[in-house]
Amino acid sequence: MTAPIMPKSDAAELIIAARIRQGLSWSDLAERIDAPLVWTVSALLGQHPVPADKATVVCEVLGLGDGVIESLVRQPTRVADDASASDPTIYRFHEALAVYGPALKELIHEEFGDGIMSAINFKVDFARRADPDGDRVVITFDGKFLDYRW
Amino acid sequence: MTAPIMPKSDAAELIIAARIRQGLSWSDLAERIDAPLVWTVSALLGQHPVPADKATVVCEVLGLGDGVIESLVRQPTRVADDASASDPTIYRFHEALAVYGPALKELIHEEFGDGIMSAINFKVDFARRADPDGDRVVITFDGKFLDYRW
Amino acid sequence: MTAPIMPKSDAAELIIAARIRQGLSWSDLAERIDAPLVWTVSALLGQHPVPADKATVVCEVLGLGDGVIESLVRQPTRVADDASASDPTIYRFHEALAVYGPALKELIHEEFGDGIMSAINFKVDFARRADPDGDRVVITFDGKFLDYRW
Amino acid sequence: MTAPIMPKSDAAELIIAARIRQGLSWSDLAERIDAPLVWTVSALLGQHPVPADKATVVCEVLGLGDGVIESLVRQPTRVADDASASDPTIYRFHEALAVYGPALKELIHEEFGDGIMSAINFKVDFARRADPDGDRVVITFDGKFLDYRW
Amino acid sequence: MTAPIMPKSDAAELIIAARIRQGLSWSDLAERIDAPLVWTVSALLGQHPVPADKATVVCEVLGLGDGVIESLVRQPTRVADDASASDPTIYRFHEALAVYGPALKELIHEEFGDGIMSAINFKVDFARRADPDGDRVVITFDGKFLDYRW
Amino acid sequence: MTAPIMPKSDAAELIIAARIRQGLSWSDLAERIDAPLVWTVSALLGQHPVPADKATVVCEVLGLGDGVIESLVRQPTRVADDASASDPTIYRFHEALAVYGPALKELIHEEFGDGIMSAINFKVDFARRADPDGDRVVITFDGKFLDYRW
Amino acid sequence: MTAPIMPKSDAAELIIAARIRQGLSWSDLAERIDAPLVWTVSALLGQHPVPADKATVVCEVLGLGDGVIESLVRQPTRVADDASASDPTIYRFHEALAVYGPALKELIHEEFGDGIMSAINFKVDFARRADPDGDRVVITFDGKFLDYRW
Amino acid sequence: MTAPIMPKSDAAELIIAARIRQGLSWSDLAERIDAPLVWTVSALLGQHPVPADKATVVCEVLGLGDGVIESLVRQPTRVADDASASDPTIYRFHEALAVYGPALKELIHEEFGDGIMSAINFKVDFARRADPDGDRVVITFDGKFLDYRW
Amino acid sequence: MTAPIMPKSDAAELIIAARIRQGLSWSDLAERIDAPLVWTVSALLGQHPVPADKATVVCEVLGLGDGVIESLVRQPTRVADDASASDPTIYRFHEALAVYGPALKELIHEEFGDGIMSAINFKVDFARRADPDGDRVVITFDGKFLDYRW
Amino acid sequence: MTAPIMPKSDAAELIIAARIRQGLSWSDLAERIDAPLVWTVSALLGQHPVPADKATVVCEVLGLGDGVIESLVRQPTRVADDASASDPTIYRFHEALAVYGPALKELIHEEFGDGIMSAINFKVDFARRADPDGDRVVITFDGKFLDYRW
Incomplete structure (x- = not known):
């Protein structure tokens, strides 16, 4: 006990x-x-x-x-694991964000105004797409837009 | 000159x-x-x-x-901008990776074997999806799978 | 121009x-x-x-x-300013979070289930409360609960 | 023993x-x-x-x-746990401080003069507030003002 | 203007x-x-x-x-200057805290109970004390005790 | 053995x-x-x-x-414990050094010339001083001045 | 089991x-x-x-x-081991990259255009080359060029 | 002048x-x-x-x-530029070292004994190698072995 | 076994x-x-x-x-121990390098040209030198000069 | 003025x-x-x-x-320059300390007891020593021993 x-x-x-x-x-x-x-x-x-x-x-x-x-x-504490972020398979996602994150921010604000894509009201999809040049990994982030609202 | x-x-x-x-x-x-x-x-x-x-x-x-x-x-040097990663609109992507990154790694290996999603042979799509519960931001990462190949 | x-x-x-x-x-x-x-x-x-x-x-x-x-x-990029976090007036808030943050997390989950207090659909109030033992600073964080929803 | x-x-x-x-x-x-x-x-x-x-x-x-x-x-040593600060439920508080901390500092000084809100002579309240748009988490920080006094 | x-x-x-x-x-x-x-x-x-x-x-x-x-x-923002902390004259104070800080914490709690020495209701004194073995720097920290009080 | x-x-x-x-x-x-x-x-x-x-x-x-x-x-290795430096009782000393350290450096040089207060030929005193406005913690650092000497 | x-x-x-x-x-x-x-x-x-x-x-x-x-x-998680990077035998490779990395980047772009040397479709060779002035370590990195391709 | x-x-x-x-x-x-x-x-x-x-x-x-x-x-100070290390073209070299560095260390010691590959008595070669599966970047590190010698 | x-x-x-x-x-x-x-x-x-x-x-x-x-x-991995670098007895060496390192670099280049003092073909000597003003620690670093040689 | x-x-x-x-x-x-x-x-x-x-x-x-x-x-503030510590000529000194620092600490305590080599009452000597196997850089650190003395 x-x-x-x-x-x-x-x-x-x-x-x-x-x-x-x-x-x-x-x-x-x-x-x-x-x-x-x-x-x-x-x-x-x-x-x-x-x-x-x-x-x-x-x-x-x-x-x-x-x-x-x-x-x-049990309810988890979701601690970011900085070490595993250096694994090449995971790192490529971080690199993509480094390259495209500011562009995504610009487009979210242009389309929706001031706010964010929720990471809580959120889902992720994983798929394989056949391609003659080599199959592709397709990841979709789908989150509710939340506007800054006082 | x-x-x-x-x-x-x-x-x-x-x-x-x-x-x-x-x-x-x-x-x-x-x-x-x-x-x-x-x-x-x-x-x-x-x-x-x-x-x-x-x-x-x-x-x-x-x-x-x-x-x-x-x-x-000019050819750029693509330096990661750690400061802007704390912007809430960009941070949510990093948080999603902290929560789902290890799961995506498991699924890439299960589906494709040992390797990565390329961040170079890669494209990103941005879309707005209407939803009665609040419109949604939909981001798609689409990269060629590269297997570890000696 | x-x-x-x-x-x-x-x-x-x-x-x-x-x-x-x-x-x-x-x-x-x-x-x-x-x-x-x-x-x-x-x-x-x-x-x-x-x-x-x-x-x-x-x-x-x-x-x-x-x-x-x-x-x-102009739309801002909201970069966290780590330097100013060491200012004593601001530091006390961070210290309070270090001491009480895990407790607040427990209580949010007990009362609302798995999720977060939004920092976007969110407001902050500042007030002075008279107290014979010395007036007090009263800060209220008021954010919508968002449950983890797939 | x-x-x-x-x-x-x-x-x-x-x-x-x-x-x-x-x-x-x-x-x-x-x-x-x-x-x-x-x-x-x-x-x-x-x-x-x-x-x-x-x-x-x-x-x-x-x-x-x-x-x-x-x-x-036993008397504790209250060590700040940087790892758990990345948990989304706790992180939102830190993000709110990054956005509103400098404003709170300005208002404390305008209202009280040079000094701080004590984090020692201090209490925190947690409440749920019903709201038709979704219930809200309400956290109140209530600390004695301490002026810089030589 | x-x-x-x-x-x-x-x-x-x-x-x-x-x-x-x-x-x-x-x-x-x-x-x-x-x-x-x-x-x-x-x-x-x-x-x-x-x-x-x-x-x-x-x-x-x-x-x-x-x-x-x-x-x-003007009201200052008191940002900690990590760089100057490596100056040898200032570093010795940090080193002394590394060696004696935990002991001072034990003694504050033994004498006063759970709480802190205020760094706000606080003064510092600087003096030179003659000593045949070489004059000495004498620094006195004098701060009000604040007990953890809910 | x-x-x-x-x-x-x-x-x-x-x-x-x-x-x-x-x-x-x-x-x-x-x-x-x-x-x-x-x-x-x-x-x-x-x-x-x-x-x-x-x-x-x-x-x-x-x-x-x-x-x-x-x-x-046994002879110790005196490793600085960065974690315990965030304990509020110990942190206040570090904060005081952030605020007053450069001033103490100026005064040491004005009074003694180029050099440092030794942290080796050094003692620390702890005392409680009664005060009608609340008793005070009094810490005295007392170290031999060492001049830069080639 | x-x-x-x-x-x-x-x-x-x-x-x-x-x-x-x-x-x-x-x-x-x-x-x-x-x-x-x-x-x-x-x-x-x-x-x-x-x-x-x-x-x-x-x-x-x-x-x-x-x-x-x-x-x-088992599929590994390839975590970068920052500690072992300070081992002198390994450190020399990092030092060489600090000195020659930007030059290699310039030459890759001049020769191949915008892109990278893959670290996945990649092999490393190790050899000893006799030299009257002292034998030499010869390491060859051989990776497929990947061009940024949308 | x-x-x-x-x-x-x-x-x-x-x-x-x-x-x-x-x-x-x-x-x-x-x-x-x-x-x-x-x-x-x-x-x-x-x-x-x-x-x-x-x-x-x-x-x-x-x-x-x-x-x-x-x-x-002028004689340079060769300062490591941590920021540019996140550029994808340069990062792949660091990733390769993270994956293969410990193996190279093992092989250097097996072949040469205790010591290092010099990064000073050292040269780097860059070449393009045609390959029907996609041309390849070939980088050769060639450094004198230095044994730990008292 | x-x-x-x-x-x-x-x-x-x-x-x-x-x-x-x-x-x-x-x-x-x-x-x-x-x-x-x-x-x-x-x-x-x-x-x-x-x-x-x-x-x-x-x-x-x-x-x-x-x-x-x-x-x-067994062959060691020589990992730098950052924690023990804060021990006062060891720290003084690091402090001396912070103060005198750039000067030593200038003098090495003036005397020998572009290159380094080897830390591999290298020895260290420790001695006590009597001095009426207090005995002294004398440490000698003795390393072969290596010139940058392509 | x-x-x-x-x-x-x-x-x-x-x-x-x-x-x-x-x-x-x-x-x-x-x-x-x-x-x-x-x-x-x-x-x-x-x-x-x-x-x-x-x-x-x-x-x-x-x-x-x-x-x-x-x-x-003017009296300097002697700030440690972490960037220049990565210069290879200066780095070798830091590497030597990483390898030999703990040994020097042991020997100082064995010979002198508990204390340090002063970096203030201290001098550094630089010399070139001819050697048929290649001339050598000889650096001598010479500092007064200071014993921990209360």
């Missing part, structure tokens, strides 16, 4: 290990809990609280115990 | 000032040079070299001199 | 100088443009675009030229 | 785990020890020394041992 | 130059304005607003113009 | 725990080893090597073992 | 220990798995996923268990 | 402007001064002192004055 | 503990292995690989096991 | 320019003012106040005006 709740990073490591050993894809898991793909991966890595029923299904599928369920359900 | 080339940040400030004073939108400029919208804004802000013919059109439209053309044409 | 727009930091310095020399308070300026007090100060310091009619009134009152109006109207 | 005192971060993790497992809210705990809500959460997270009687009640309610009581009672 | 107020760092440089050229000591200036020595130096370097009468006397003595007076009177 | 020496931070945690559990003050310990108060606290926290006889007395009084004695006697 | 996968840094330490104790060179290992030398070292240190058959051979040769194989096969 | 020497960054900007305006390539300049290509670019950008005769030829070719010659000849 | 090699920092702690407990000085150890004094201390602290015969002697003298020998013999 | 004193960095640039144009070495200047070589260079670069008579001689020799004399005489 007095043990602390398992850290979400530990739960994520257990989920990853079980997922690989059982040959399940992230898509398999997303389907099993009937949730969007990017949301599912992000939540199981610890970035979103997972509803109890979905957490239970995930742990049943992967053969993980109640401690993992309890960890998944 | 011995003056240095105008810095791209100075050229951008002149373009912004002339654009606002003449009531031209970024879309107007993009149409005039027949170029994609996000590319146009990014290039005029200094992140891409601008072909001489397009640079000439922009400066004619805005009434700017040859020094601006010369600056636009 | 080809001069850049005056930086907002320069406009702010001119407004401050004229305000002091004419013996006007920030409250006087806020009343003249019929705007909330904290919003007015923040906007004139460069953190919000100022509607053209209000910018015109401010510059008439303070005897400032059209260049200042043009600067005030 | 020679074991070190349990770190406050460990005590906080045990309190959080027990609180969640027993279905108690922070408000429940605050009521049981008859203390202000924000103070209670902050103190149990380790930011304030807890009086022995209150610490004893908390640990009885939650079924925690004497080691937790001893930890709660 | 539209010129910005002279920055306090510029005013300080002019005061230093005039002081040296006229062979006046800081003590001379402190006596002339009847103010404590450390306060005087600190205020003339830009860390405190200087009352108008004292600013006028300083500028008369040093032959400086009204722009310097206006600058001295 | 091959175990490493106990780290000084572990020894300090054991001393603190035993001191609190036995209800001994730092002053009590200082008296028992006949040493200055600030030196005693600082040394027991790990900032100074403790002579073997004094270390033995401390450990006898507190009921601690030989491992603690061995740790206290 | 529920244990996490061994971290790649642990696997690397085991490989290094077994390699040294058995007197095998990196070249021996590269030959045994029929892979390029630099790739082999980099992959075994954790920077590339290792195909299962090669991982199996390595662990058979070195007498390591299945846990190491599983770790080697 | 009393003017300071032109900063090397100013000289580089003048050289770049004249080079572009006259349609000369870096190779043209290298040939004119009979020097290696990478060395030439690096030296004209300010990273190496340029012998007086070569500096004179460059300035004659480009129509630049004696101030540029004097600047080129 | 599959245990990792003991980290050099652990080996150093064991050597230090055994050295102190047996009352041996660093000079004693240097004599026993017939090696220069500064080299010996540095190598035993983990900065140089130790030849197997010398490592064996050290461990025999100190009564340490084969794990320590294996650790000492 | 109201101009600020010339910054020491400007004075240094003028001294360097005049020195180079007149073909004078640093040794020439040191001889002319009868001062130690390293001290002279350091002082003229702005790290030490220069006695008025020596400053006058330097400026007469170099044909510089009174503004330079006034600047040289």
